[in-house]
Amino acid sequence: MRHFLNLIDLTADELNHLLTESARLKDAHSRRIPSHSLSGRVVGLVFEKPSLRTRVSFEAGVAQLGGTSLYLPGNEVGLGWRESLADFSHTISQYLDALVLRVYQHKTLDGIAQVSGIPIINGLSDWSHPCQGLADVLTVRELFGTEAGRTVAFVGDGNNVARSLAVGCGKLGMQFVLACPVGYGFDEKFKADYCKKVSPDFPKEINDPFPAVKGADVIYTDVWTSMGQEAEREERLKRFAPFQVNAELLSKASAQCKVLHCLPAHRGEEITDDVMDGPACAAFQQAGNRMHVQKAVLEWLLR
Numbered sequence: 001m002r003h004f005l006n007l008i009d010l011t012a013d014e015l016n017h018l019l020t021e022s023a024r025l026k027d028a029h030s031r032r033i034p035s036h037s038l039s040g041r042v043v044g045l046v047f048e049k050p051s052l053r054t055r056v057s058f059e060a061g062v063a064q065l066g067g068t069s070l071y072l073p074g075n076e077v078g079l080g081w082r083e084s085l086a087d088f089s090h091t092i093s094q095y096l097d098a099l100v101l102r103v104y105q106h107k108t109l110d111g112i113a114q115v116s117g118i119p120i121i122n123g124l125s126d127w128s129h130p131c132q133g134l135a136d137v138l139t140v141r142e143l144f145g146t147e148a149g150r151t152v153a154f155v156g157d158g159n160n161v162a163r164s165l166a167v168g169c170g171k172l173g174m175q176f177v178l179a180c181p182v183g184y185g186f187d188e189k190f191k192a193d194y195c196k197k198v199s200p201d202f203p204k205e206i207n208d209p210f211p212a213v214k215g216a217d218v219i220y221t222d223v224w225t226s227m228g229q230e231a232e233r234e235e236r237l238k239r240f241a242p243f244q245v246n247a248e249l250l251s252k253a254s255a256q257c258k259v260l261h262c263l264p265a266h267r268g269e270e271i272t273d274d275v276m277d278g279p280a281c282a283a284f285q286q287a288g289n290r291m292h293v294q295k296a297v298l299e300w301l302l303r
């Protein structure tokens with residue numbers, strides 16, 4: 001049995017398979033071709049944090065494949081405090097066929113997955129956001145025909161979203177540049193465990209956004225203060241201000257450059273209205289792709 005906790009755990013062939021299946025499912029959805037691949041299956045969704053895209057795209061995707069989903073607020077389940085992670089996992093494995101979790105701490109996912117009798121899917125943790133990373137690569141593939149050889153400049157925090165995208169890029173032959181203030185880059189463990197195995201200079205980390213976006217095919221940004229970091233907000237607003245994705249920064253990238261954002265966007269902070277609403281932005285195509293990749297992941301895990 002497989003889980004879907006980090007893109008690091010998948011081979012390039014497996015990622016390619018999921019991307020191909022995502023495109024097939026997207027096409028089938030656009031042509032309203034019915035599917036019953038999850039008929040009789042029940043997928044649980046435990047969320048410790050708020051969500052729009054992840055929750056709704058999983059619930060809609062499961063319904064479209066003929067399955068049933070069940071939303072469980074984190075404060076009702078009480079992962080690790082109402083009962084142990086192992087007791088929760090042993091119990092829920094008897095009822096469900098797969099479980100999506102959005103958690104504060106990645107170790108919560110590991111604790112549940114270790115003893116789980118059903119596939120566990122990471123719907124975002126402090127460490128990674130693999131569903132987002134997969135949708136991001138699918139979007140790049142759609143925009144450019146192929147992702148290999150393309151360069152993504154991530155302008156912002158070296159956070160969970162950036163980490164997952166960097167892994168997707170590294171595995172599928174893309175360049176990844178992280179433009180961030182000093183002290184907000186990738187952690188040493190991630191660099192040692194993953195990045196240095198891609199190549200010694202992967203990814204590039206630059207503390208100035210302007211050289212970072214030169215020649216980029218994609219500029220990617222995310223909020224400067226993630227859920228759980230609210231106490232750092234004032235400091236982060238100051239440190240990240242020079243890293244705003246605006247018309248001036250976009251003008252320094254290549255003419256065909258696209259802008260991605262995992263959303264929700266804090267307009268006027270990490271991205272301006274004119275860029276969000278402009279022709280280069282593909283953030284809503286990217287958001288739509290969340291559903292298609294997650295359907296592919298569910299079919300792959302429950303095949």
Ligand code: CP
Pocket residue numbers: 050051052053054055124132262263264
């Ligand atoms: N990008 C993303 O995960 O969106 P939500 O937080 O709305 O699920």
